[in-house]
Amino acid sequence: MAVGVAVPVVYLVLRALEADPATLADLVWRGQTLRLLGNTVLLTAGVLALTTAISLPMAWLMARTDLPGRRLFSLLGVLPLAVPGYVMAYALMGATGRSGMLATLAGIELPRLSGYAGALLALSFSTFPYLFLNLRAALRGLDPALEEQAQALGMSRGKVFWRVVLPQLRPAFLAGGLLIVLHVLGDFGVVSLMRYDTFSYALYVQYTTSFDRIYAAWLALMLLALTAAVLFAEARLLRGLLYHRAGSGGAARPARRLRLGNIGRWVACLPPTLVAGVAVGLPLAATGFWWLEGSYLAAATVGAGDVLTALADSAAAAAPAAGLAALLAVPVAYLSVRRPSPLTRAAERTAYFGYATPPLAMALALIFFTLRAVPGLYQTLALLVGAYALRFLAEAIGPVRAALYQAPPRLEEAARALGRGPVEAFFATVFPLLRRGLVVSVAFVFLSAMKELPLALLLSPTGFRPLAVSAWGYAEEALFAQAAPFALVIIAFSAAFVGLLLWQEGERKGR
Amino acid sequence: MRSFRFPFARVSPLLALIPLVAAALLLSACGEGGGDAAGGADEALTVYSGRSQPLVDGLVERFEEQTDFDVEVRYGTDAQLLSVMQEEGQQSPADLYWANTTGALAQARQANLLAQMPDSLTQQAAAFQPQSGRWSPVTTRFRTLAYNSEAVDTTALPPSVLELPELSQFEGRIGWTPTYSSFQDFVTAMRATHGADSTRTWLNQMQELNPKSYSSNTPMIQALADGEIDLALTNHYYVLRLKHGGGEGEYEGEEEGEEEDEASEEEEAEEATRPGAPVEMYRFADGDVGNLALVTGASVMRQSDQPQQAQQFLQFLLSPEAQEFAAQQVNEYPVVEDAPVPEYMMPVDRALSMSPQLQFDQLQNLDATLELMREAGLM
Numbered sequence: 001m002a003v004g005v006a007v008p009v010v011y012l013v014l015r016a017l018e019a020d021p022a023t024l025a026d027l028v029w030r031g032q033t034l035r036l037l038g039n040t041v042l043l044t045a046g047v048l049a050l051t052t053a054i055s056l057p058m059a060w061l062m063a064r065t066d067l068p069g070r071r072l073f074s075l076l077g078v079l080p081l082a083v084p085g086y087v088m089a090y091a092l093m094g095a096t097g098r099s100g101m102l103a104t105l106a107g108i109e110l111p112r113l114s115g116y117a118g119a120l121l122a123l124s125f126s127t128f129p130y131l132f133l134n135l136r137a138a139l140r141g142l143d144p145a146l147e148e149q150a151q152a153l154g155m156s157r158g159k160v161f162w163r164v165v166l167p168q169l170r171p172a173f174l175a176g177g178l179l180i181v182l183h184v185l186g187d188f189g190v191v192s193l194m195r196y197d198t199f200s201y202a203l204y205v206q207y208t209t210s211f212d213r214i215y216a217a218w219l220a221l222m223l224l225a226l227t228a229a230v231l232f233a234e235a236r237l238l239r240g241l242l243y244h245r246a247g248s249g250g251a252a253r254p255a256r257r258l259r260l261g262n263i264g265r266w267v268a269c270l271p272p273t274l275v276a277g278v279a280v281g282l283p284l285a286a287t288g289f290w291w292l293e294g295s296y297l298a299a300a301t302v303g304a305g306d307v308l309t310a311l312a313d314s315a316a317a318a319a320p321a322a323g324l325a326a327l328l329a330v331p332v333a334y335l336s337v338r339r340p341s342p343l344t345r346a347a348e349r350t351a352y353f354g355y356a357t358p359p360l361a362m363a364l365a366l367i368f369f370t371l372r373a374v375p376g377l378y379q380t381l382a383l384l385v386g387a388y389a390l391r392f393l394a395e396a397i398g399p400v401r402a403a404l405y406q407a408p409p410r411l412e413e414a415a416r417a418l419g420r421g422p423v424e425a426f427f428a429t430v431f432p433l434l435r436r437g438l439v440v441s442v443a444f445v446f447l448s449a450m451k452e453l454p455l456a457l458l459l460s461p462t463g464f465r466p467l468a469v470s471a472w473g474y475a476e477e478a479l480f481a482q483a484a485p486f487a488l489v490i491i492a493f494s495a496a497f498v499g500l501l502l503w504q505e506g507e508r509k510g511r
Numbered sequence: 512m513r514s515f516r517f518p519f520a521r522v523s524p525l526l527a528l529i530p531l532v533a534a535a536l537l538l539s540a541c542g543e544g545g546g547d548a549a550g551g552a553d554e555a556l557t558v559y560s561g562r563s564q565p566l567v568d569g570l571v572e573r574f575e576e577q578t579d580f581d582v583e584v585r586y587g588t589d590a591q592l593l594s595v596m597q598e599e600g601q602q603s604p605a606d607l608y609w610a611n612t613t614g615a616l617a618q619a620r621q622a623n624l625l626a627q628m629p630d631s632l633t634q635q636a637a638a639f640q641p642q643s644g645r646w647s648p649v650t651t652r653f654r655t656l657a658y659n660s661e662a663v664d665t666t667a668l669p670p671s672v673l674e675l676p677e678l679s680q681f682e683g684r685i686g687w688t689p690t691y692s693s694f695q696d697f698v699t700a701m702r703a704t705h706g707a708d709s710t711r712t713w714l715n716q717m718q719e720l721n722p723k724s725y726s727s728n729t730p731m732i733q734a735l736a737d738g739e740i741d742l743a744l745t746n747h748y749y750v751l752r753l754k755h756g757g758g759e760g761e762y763e764g765e766e767e768g769e770e771e772d773e774a775s776e777e778e779e780a781e782e783a784t785r786p787g788a789p790v791e792m793y794r795f796a797d798g799d800v801g802n803l804a805l806v807t808g809a810s811v812m813r814q815s816d817q818p819q820q821a822q823q824f825l826q827f828l829l830s831p832e833a834q835e836f837a838a839q840q841v842n843e844y845p846v847v848e849d850a851p852v853p854e855y856m857m858p859v860d861r862a863l864s865m866s867p868q869l870q871f872d873q874l875q876n877l878d879a880t881l882e883l884m885r886e887a888g889l890m
Contacts, residue, residue, distance in 0.1 A: 032888050098737035112739060195724060205726075205890055208588045209690045210881055211597070211618060371598045462585040478730035 005354055005390055007373075008365035009224070015368045016217040028218050032202075036219075040198040040226065043119055043191070044184045050124040051131050051180055052173075058272050059135035065258045067268050076276035077132045078502065080125060082494040083283045084451045086189025086468070087487050089122035090475040091286035093193065094483075101289040118194035125279040126190075127183050131176035138172035139165075144255035171238065178234045185227050186358035188454040189468075193475055199223040200360050200454075207364065207458070217368070220361035227358060287487045294481030302482045306470070310486060314466035317381060317456070318449035321388035322396075325445040326438050328389060329396035334430075337404045348397065355394040362387065363458035384459045388449045395448060396441035399504070403437025404430070440504060447497035451490050467493075555581035556820050557604045559596065561589035561611040561692070562807060566841055574827045580820055589615035589692050596624055596812070606815040607824055609649065609807070612692040614699055616646045616808050617875030626811040626818055628825075635829045636846035639806050641872040646810035648871070649828050650843040653747040653862050654697050654803040657732065661789040662741045668793050672744075672801025673705065676716030685722040686731045686743040689889040693746050693805060699880045700803050703873045707883065714887035724889075736788040746805075747862075748842035750792050755842070755855055756784030797865050804866035805874075806846065 019027070061067050062074050083091075095101045097112030113121065142165065150160045191201040199219055206216040260268050294302070332351060335344040354362075366387055370378040377383050407430045415425035453468040460469060467486050474483035560567050564586055571582045585592070589610045596603050596619070608625070610616050619625050625645040632647060633640055639648040656672065658665070662684075669675060675685075688694045701710045723740055725731035728749040735743045736753060795801035809828060811821040827833055834845035838852040844859045845852070852859065884890050 027885070030885075032885065032890075035888070097739070099733075112734065112737070192726070195726060202890075205690050207591070209590050209692070209695075209890065211590050211594050211877065212881075213594060375599070375602065462583065476730070477727060478733045 005350055005357070008362070008369040011369040011372060012217055012220055012361070012365040016214060016221050019214040019218075024214075024218075027215050033222070036197055036199050036202050037222075037226075039116075039196065040185065043116065043123070043196065043198060044181055046116070046120045047123045047127065047184050048177055048180060050120060051128040052177075054124065054128045054275055055132035055135050055176070058275065059132055059139055061268055061272065063136050063139035064255060065260050065268065066265070067260060067272075068265055069269070073272045073276065074136070075502075076272070076280060077136075078129050078498060079276075079495075080127075080279035081129050081501070082491060082498045083126055083279065084189070084453070084468075084490060084494060085123055085126040085183075085187055086193060086453055086472050086475070087287075087490055088126040088279075088283055089118065089190045089193040090471065090480070090483055090487055091283035092118060092122055093475065093478075094286040094290050094480040095282060101286050105289070114194050115196050119191050119196040122190045122194065123184055123187060125275075127180045128275075128279070130179040130183070131173070134172040134176035135169060138169050140254065142168055142255065144253065147255065174234055174238055178230070181230050182227065182356050185223065185230065186356075186360075186454075188360050188457075189472055193472070199226065200358060203360050203364065204454075204457075213368075216364060220358075220364045223358045223361050227356060231356060283487075283491065287484045287491065290480040291484035291488060294484055302474075302485055307467075307485050307489060310465055310467045310470045311489060313460075313464050314450050314456075314468070317384050317388060317460075317464075317466060318446050320385045321392070321449045322442045322444075322446035324385060324389040325393050325396040326400070326441045328393055329400045329441055330434065330438070332393070333397050333400040333404055334426075337401060338409065351393040351397055354390040355392070357391075359391060359452075359454040360458065362391065363455050366459065379459075379461045381461055381464070384455065384461070384464075387455050387459055388445070388452065391452070391455065392445040392448045395444040399437040399440040399444065400434060401437075403434045407433040440500070443500055444497070447493055447500070450493045451497075554604075554817070555583045556606050556817060556824060558582060558584045558607045558609060558824070559592045559605045560584050560586050560609045561592055561615060562586075562609055566837075567609070569840070570828065570833050570836060573832070574824060577827070578823065580824075582824070593619055593622075593624075597622060601814050603812065603814055605812045606817055606821040607809055607811055609809040609828075611807050612696045613641075613806055613808060613871045613874040614696045614877040614880070615692065616641075616810060617872055618877055619810070620645045620872075621875060624813055626813045626815065628811055628822065632822060632825060632829075639846050639871065641808075642870060643872055646808045647825060647829065648806035648808045648846045650807045650834075650837045650841070651846055651859065651863075652693070652805055652807070652843050653866065654693065654801060654805065655745060655747045655750070656793040656795070656801060657735055657743045657745050657750050657790055658793050659735050659738060659741050659789050660791045662738060665793055670796040671799045672795055673701075673709070673713055673799075675742075675801075676713065676720060678742075679720065681720065681741055683721045683723070684741040685717075685720055686725055686734060686740040686745075687717075687722050688725050688728055688731060688745070689884060690724075690726055691728065694744065695877060695880055695884070696805050696874055697744075697800070697803055698884065699874045699877060700867070700869060701800050702880060702883070703869065704800050704867055707879070711883055711886065714883060714889065718887055718889070732790065736785055736790050744801075747792060750790055751842040751856065753784065753788055753790055754786055755853070756786075794865055798867050799865075800867050802862075802865040802867075803869075804863055806871060807843075808871075 058073070058077060062070050062077070067073070080088075092113045093100075096110040097103065098109055100110075100112065102108040102110060146168075147160050147164050150164045151157070155163065186200065187198075188200045188204060191198045192204060195201075199222060203216055203219040203223065206219060207213065210216070329351075332344075332347050335341075336348045366383060367378070370383060411429040411433075412425050415429045416422065420428060451468055453472055456466045456469050457472070460466065465473075467490050471483050471486035471490060474480075474486070558567075558571070564584075567584060567586075571584055574580065575582055585605075587595070589612050592605075592608065593610075593615050596605055596608070599605075608616075608619060610619070616625075620643055627645065628647065630644075633644050636648045639651065641648075656668070656675075658668070667678070667680075669677065678685075698710060698714070701713065705713075723731075723734075725734070728745050731740075731743050732745060732749045732753050734740050809825050811818050811825065815821050829847055831847070831850050834847050834850035837843045838845055838850060838856070842853070842856060844856070844862070881890070
């Protein structure tokens with residue numbers, strides 16, 4: 001498995017080093033590269049700032065005030081995860097512009113969103129839940145005693161928030177922020193639809209328009225380096241942060257909720273309503289609108305058959321990938337829980353590396369690798385399935401690990417003592433307890449792969465056109481009506497993913 | 512005492528699928544690998560197409576019906592496919608390469624990927640034939656400047672595309688498609704007619720006007736119709752397809768029995784027709800590179816193990832039936848004589864007389880063009 005990730009990257013490096021140094025200097029060390037770096041950083045910083053501006057007040061309202069409808073709003077704060085970035089971008093594009101939804105239905109004519117503003121909005125509204133969930137959980141978990149003491153010592157409410165609460169939120173901010181940054185660095189769908197030049201988009205453009213692939217290889221390497229730098233920085237920032245309570249502390253009582261007052265309650269409802277409206281309402285409205293538009297324009301509709309074919313293509317890749325990922329997850333999780341060693345930790349790390357690697361860089365590495373080393377695999381479904389399994393392995397490991405912690409080693413030891421071999425003992429005792437975790441793993445990977453875009457775009461075999469590729473392809477050609485049915489099906493699958501996530505959370509709490 | 516049961520017996524059906532799926536996966540991997548290695552005569556004809564699916568599928572279906580051949584098409588951009596063929600080398604399954612641009616074909620010829628074809632085949636599109644005889648033109652199109660007729664007064668437009676950068680009043684209002692292959696062919700032609708230095712200057716000056724880059728032409732023309740931009744450098748048929756939708760007229764009725772497939776193709780082409788859209792084409796002075804004629808072309812691959820069938824397919828592409836399809840569906844011009852075009856299309860002779868006279872084989876060395884464009888920060 002580690003080989004599956006590492007070897008293609010080695011090929012990528014080899015391929016990148018093939019260039020003769022003079023060309024390379026011209027190609028790589030030029031203004032354009034700097035501009036791409038600037039754009040990528042600018043977008044990442046912007047998304048981080050905007051998601052913070054959305055998430056922090058919302059998390060505080062949910063965790064610390066008596067806002068009416070808190071539970072509903074909390075749910076609405078998670079649901080945007082059901083709208084993949086490229087669908088959000090499609091919705092924003094389809095809603096604006098002279099022939100867009102807002103102009104047609106409400107007469108509001110906004111210029112069609114594109115470029116930095118478009119990419120910023122689409123990415124922020126599709127990723128802010130990562131931060132929101134982390135901040136809300138952290139705010140709920142804080143020991144109110146600290147804040148009360150600060151207040152008793154004469155600090156104002158505002159000062160308490162800045163000096164006592166915010167610093168304690170740092171780990172949560174880093175965790176959520178890291179997910180968002182990785183997401184933005186790896187994103188391809190949004191920046192390509194919004195035509196904003198980042199490393200990912202430039203990589204794709206070079207791959208499709210230039211005969212020479214060396215520049216694409218270098219862009220992939222630069223993107224990988226940037227990702228590695230982010231992971232490294234996050235690890236450094238997190239080091240030495242200790243915010244636990246002194247002593248065992250017992251159960252922390254929840255902080256007293258701030259009473260918003262009669263008018264305040266309703267005013268405070270506005271921002272979360274607006275956010276939910278843009279993040280969930282708008283994509284649903286825009287896809288619905290264009291879907292209906294499509295059925296009026298008789299000529300422009302995509303047949304149900306086309307959608308079913310795309311669905312079948314998506315499933316043909318996602319189902320085996322889910323099975324394969326679950327299959328790989330069992331030994332990785334088992335070894336890391338029962339026989340922790342540097343080696344097993346490394347194996348688990350690799351899984352997370354697959355998750356963090358920008359998918360376009362991964363796809364390019366796999367293309368170089370297969371063309372050179374195993375041409376028989378190039379452009380096969382098997383390669384796409386393998387890529388998915390590696391990419392989403394981390395999602396499969398989580399539930400299996402959780403289930404393993406529930407399986408006491410004594411059961412297995414008893415089976416061994418009764419004369420079963422190690423494999424037999426595993427299947428007789430541990431495996432039955434893993435079943436539920438495995439089902440959840442399979443479902444997670446399946447649903448993630450159903451909506452995956454960049455790997456599908458580059459690695460799909462001839463004639464293979466999954467849902468995400470169809471939706472993106474039509475949206476890229478500004479054929480919003482044709483993209484609508486595919487986008488709707490994708491939203492449905494993603495919603496199932498989020499439902500599963502919530503259900504699992506509920507289960508964990510229920511225990 | 513309870514007997515030991517193998518745990519899979521109690522496992523949910525979903526999990527029981529895993530080993531099955533894994534097995535199927537292995538089989539499919541082996542199967543496909545094996546398929547590539549085999550090279551029998553019964554193998555399907557493999558076409559690598561730089562043209563998009565809606566423009567190709569209908570033709571392939573007809574050819575399959577007429578000949579009983581199996582045709583497999585692999586779609587991609589010209590560059591992507593050419594790059595793949597170079598990597599695949601002798602083992603490439605490609606029998607025929609149908610490219611969107613002359614630049615890609617010239618590149619393929621230089622890389623010695625193309626087979627020599629008999630005169631009988633290459634003489635059919637004699638007027639457009641490249642000197643090398645290694646590939647045959649299939650359709651013709653023209654570069655043009657599309658403008659929004661509500662926003663632009665044509666008297667303000669220059670006689671040459673080279674003077675376009677002087678229109679400072681259109682700062683931020685011009686659209687172009689730097690990554691699209693026809694645009695790159697156009698830059699190559701500018702290099703061939705005016706030299707690399709003038710081309711570099713032109714690109715840099717255009718950049719100063721802050722043009723909007725689109726990844727493809729359809730959304731750009733939509734944006735033009737919506738008034739988001741005022742001018743767009745594009746191919747002629749994108750304007751015609753916006754206003755006339757392609758596929759209109761008498762064509763449908765003539766081919767009885769094959770209409771169903773055809774109809775679905777037309778839908779693809781008709782998608783976003785807006786007859787009243789304020790979009791028109793501006794023609795530069797005769798002979799200006801802004802009116803450049805370009806061809807799509809196809810060639811039999813040198814390593815093909817069924818060159819006869821590949822030639823037969825190319826012959827079909829040049830047949831009146833297929834040529835008319837291109838004119839009616841895509842609004843491109845035929846390359847053989849006497850294939851009718853819809854009334855709203857300018858006669859091909861007139862259009863050709865406006866283009867600079869160029870040998871299509873001159874539009875090679877795309878690398879130099881890409882280098883220029885990279886220098887200018889376009890990609």
